[in-house]
Structures are given as structure tokens and as C-alpha cells.
Amino acid sequence: MSYVDEVFDLVVAKNPAQPEFHQAVKEVLESLRVVIEANEEKYRKDALLERLVTPERQILFRVPWVDDKGQVQVNNGFRVQFNSAIGPYKGGLRLHPSVNLGIIKFLGFEQTFKNSLTGLPIGGGKGGSDFDPKGKSDREIMAFCQSFITELYKYIGADTDVPAGDIGTGAREIGYMYGQYKRLTGLYEGVLTGKGLSYGGSLARTEATGYGLLYLTEEMLKCNGKDIAGKTVAVSGAGNVAIYAIQKAEQLGAKVVTCSDSTGWIYDPEGIDVALLQEVKEVKRARLTEYAAARPSAQYHEKKNGEHGVWTVKCDVALPCATQNELDLEDAKQLVANGVFAVAEGANMPTTMEATEYFQKNGVLFCPGKASNAGGVATSALEMSQNSERLSWTFEEVDAKLKTIMVNIFHNLDDAAKKYGMEGNYVAGANIAGFLKVADAMTAQGIV
Numbered sequence: 001m002s003y004v005d006e007v008f009d010l011v012v013a014k015n016p017a018q019p020e021f022h023q024a025v026k027e028v029l030e031s032l033r034v035v036i037e038a039n040e041e042k043y044r045k046d047a048l049l050e051r052l053v054t055p056e057r058q059i060l061f062r063v064p065w066v067d068d069k070g071q072v073q074v075n076n077g078f079r080v081q082f083n084s085a086i087g088p089y090k091g092g093l094r095l096h097p098s099v100n101l102g103i104i105k106f107l108g109f110e111q112t113f114k115n116s117l118t119g120l121p122i123g124g125g126k127g128g129s130d131f132d133p134k135g136k137s138d139r140e141i142m143a144f145c146q147s148f149i150t151e152l153y154k155y156i157g158a159d160t161d162v163p164a165g166d167i168g169t170g171a172r173e174i175g176y177m178y179g180q181y182k183r184l185t186g187l188y189e190g191v192l193t194g195k196g197l198s199y200g201g202s203l204a205r206t207e208a209t210g211y212g213l214l215y216l217t218e219e220m221l222k223c224n225g226k227d228i229a230g231k232t233v234a235v236s237g238a239g240n241v242a243i244y245a246i247q248k249a250e251q252l253g254a255k256v257v258t259c260s261d262s263t264g265w266i267y268d269p270e271g272i273d274v275a276l277l278q279e280v281k282e283v284k285r286a287r288l289t290e291y292a293a294a295r296p297s298a299q300y301h302e303k304k305n306g307e308h309g310v311w312t313v314k315c316d317v318a319l320p321c322a323t324q325n326e327l328d329l330e331d332a333k334q335l336v337a338n339g340v341f342a343v344a345e346g347a348n349m350p351t352t353m354e355a356t357e358y359f360q361k362n363g364v365l366f367c368p369g370k371a372s373n374a375g376g377v378a379t380s381a382l383e384m385s386q387n388s389e390r391l392s393w394t395f396e397e398v399d400a401k402l403k404t405i406m407v408n409i410f411h412n413l414d415d416a417a418k419k420y421g422m423e424g425n426y427v428a429g430a431n432i433a434g435f436l437k438v439a440d441a442m443t444a445q446g447i448v
């Protein structure tokens, strides 16, 4: 049996009931086959793959907090410190009822390769809780965040592990967590990113994941003789990534006709009004029905099981920006039948493996999230740099660096795919380019 297959079987055996983690590992290992086989003896002897798929540390903890009725609630807290070969652990905190250890491990594993692709010195980590921020008062959110950090502060720090936002964790939550960390440690340091601008946050971090997605998509299209201007784009999600992806796509001359949340989706043939979307989602924290009520051109569709939502709409470019496995084989078939020619992932692993293969077999340009959504974490690393030098850069400076990083990521994965005989396979290119740097650093640092 090949080394890759042996290690994949080991992952399934040692991590039962963690399908998202198995999926993320399988996708990476499959595309590393050619690289591993070229150096199999050394990697096998060093158990490099076994170490790569095993988190350095997993922290599981209780998060008790008191709700507005005086009732004590208890949630599960997680931080998976996956790989620190190239820098301190770095990655977001997800607050969503679906969160479990397998999901945090898949995200931490992906983060290791993504962070490597940015070219910046950051290792991979991820965390979160099964806490549901929806419908909670500000006081309840604060109580949860303070309790979460009261345990987690022991394991994080500006040079050890630097968490940030993800689904359900935005500027408000980061603020409460930062305040509690400072209170417990007495340290005013860059321990979290995505902070508010008045206390060490970076300009353009809020926009970075969505903007970065479009910078990379623009470059991918340009290198394949196409242009984003004038194209019709379908976006899923209506959170941080989706909103700024829509804004930048529209600035680049595309028309974005869809967005969605967990209860329904919008088709707006005149193009999404991003200012209205921001007002509904970021300010009011309301449902998309409010967008539809205020926008005569918009059609609102309730989410129904078995229906394919935004992916039924005819588009040239699809940008899944909501959550994992939200675009399956049926969706991919529909998109291809409707003429889609490019898909770039804003979310982490939003496309199933079968759907990814279908796109690739049908000549659709496909960029995986670990490359196309890396602008968020890259800008977080720029926030860390600014915190270290006690300076703040302008929006234009950060945005220009972000654009350069995204263009470089695309060329690195394009080059890696070509070098290993898989031209145009950006999934393989991203996994190989991300892996090589981490593997080199792990090898240089000995058996740790």
C-alpha cells in the first residue's frame, strides 16, 4: 500500500466520526501523491505525513455563562493548535451550533496550508464553540466571550497563538475577548486580530477576505484570457466574506445577482445593493427578508431542503462564501449546464470533492479556499506586524499589500501545478505549494 493511502487509513481509524476532517485530509493527500512518491523513503522514515495530520495540541474546555434569565448555560470550547513549523498558530474562532472537534480539526488542517501559501510566518490553528450567537443579547454575547477567554487565555499569546474571527465571530466578539484577555494578563499585545481600529486593529482587515477573493479571481481569469468586468456572478452567504466579495466584484465591473443566509436566498437581477445588504446584515443583524422588502428588484426564496438555492441561477462566475459542503455535485452540474466558467471558494471547503472533480473535468477554472480566501489571514498577519512595530498603516498600504499577496498566491500555485505536470489544476497546485514550505520547515526542525 502506498504511504499516502496508509496515512489516510490511519487518519480515519484514529479520528472516528470526523467526516469533514477526513475529507480535508483526503483532498490534500491525494494531490500530494506525486510529491510524496518522489521523496517517499525520507518522508516515511521521518513519519512526516503522520505528524502533518496530527495536531500539535488540542484544547477542549467547558464554557459556562449566565443568560439573561439567570440560567447557567454550558458550551464546549475548542482550540486546535495544528502546526507551528513556520510561525505561531494563527486562525479564527467559529461560533456556531454545528461546531465540533472534527470541524475545528478540518479547519486547522486547511489553515496550515493556507497560511503557508500567504508567504508570511504564520502556523495553522483554529478554534471555536458550539455557542449560537443568533438571538443573544449583547450582554449574553459578552458573558460567553469572557468565559471563553477565561480558559483560553492560558494557551494563546502574541508570539504563540493568535486567534481571529470566523463564522459568528466578528468585531463585537473580538472586542469582548480582547478586553478579557487584557484584564486577565495585564498585557496590551496583538493576541487577537480583527480588532477594532481604536485598539490595534488594521484598516482593511474587515474587507480583506472578500477583497482578496476577488483579487485572486481577477488574476486567475486574466491568466486564462478572461476578465471579471461585465460578468454575472453568483455569491452564497451574506456575512463578512460574502459582503466584501460582492462589494469588490461590483467595483471591478461585475454584476452580482445572488446572496444567501441560512434561512433563504436572494435573486436580484439588477445586482445586489451592497450598502443595503450591509445595513440589513451588519447593522441590524436581520434576515434577508428585510433586504427583499426594501428592494423592489429582489426576489426572496425561503431555503427548502433538497433545493439548490443560489446555484440554480445562471452565472459566469460562482463564489461560495457561506460554509463547508454547501455546493454539491448536483449544484455543480447545474452551474456547468448554465455556463459557469470559474469558481473560487470564499468559504473553507464549500465545494464537495465530487463537485470539485466535476468542475475540473468540465474545464471550469476552480480555485480552492485555502488559496482564494487567504487574504483574510494574510491581512491578520499584517495586523500582527503593525502591532509589533506599534504603527498603523493606511487603508491603501494594506490593500496594496493584500493585492500583491493574492496575485503571488495565484502564481505560486499555478507554477506548482505546472512543475508537477498538472497544469490548470489549482487544487493540486495550492496543496503542493502550501505543503512544501511546511514540510521543509518540519524537516529542518527535527523530530518534534
Ligand SMILES: NC(=O)C1=CN([C@@H]2O[C@H](COP(=O)(O)OP(=O)(O)OC[C@H]3O[C@@H](n4cnc5c(N)ncnc54)[C@H](OP(=O)(O)O)[C@@H]3O)[C@@H](O)[C@H]2O)C=CC1
Pocket (backbone or CB within 6 Å): 165, 166, 167, 168, 169, 209, 237, 238, 239, 240, 241, 242, 260, 261, 262, 263, 321, 322, 323, 324, 346, 347, 348, 373, 374, 376, 377
Ligand atoms: N471571516 C474571515 O476572515 C474568513 C472566513 N472564511 C470562511 O468563510 C466562510 C464565511 O465566513 P464569514 O463570512 O466570516 O462568516 P459570517 O458569520 O460573517 O457569515 C456566514 C454566512 O454564511 C451563512 N451560513 C453559515 N452557516 C451556514 C449553514 N450551515 N448553512 C447556510 N448558511 C450558513 C450565514 O447565514 P446565517 O447568518 O443565517 O447563519 C452567513 O450569511 C466560512 O467558511 C469561514 O470559515 C475564510 C477565510 C477568512
Ligand SMILES: O=C(O)CCC(=O)C(=O)O
Pocket (backbone or CB within 6 Å): 090, 091, 092, 093, 111, 114, 162, 163, 164, 165, 166, 193, 348, 373, 374, 376, 377, 378, 380
Ligand atoms: O484572520 C485569521 O487569523 C483567521 C482567518 C481564518 O480563520 C481563515 O482563514 O479561515
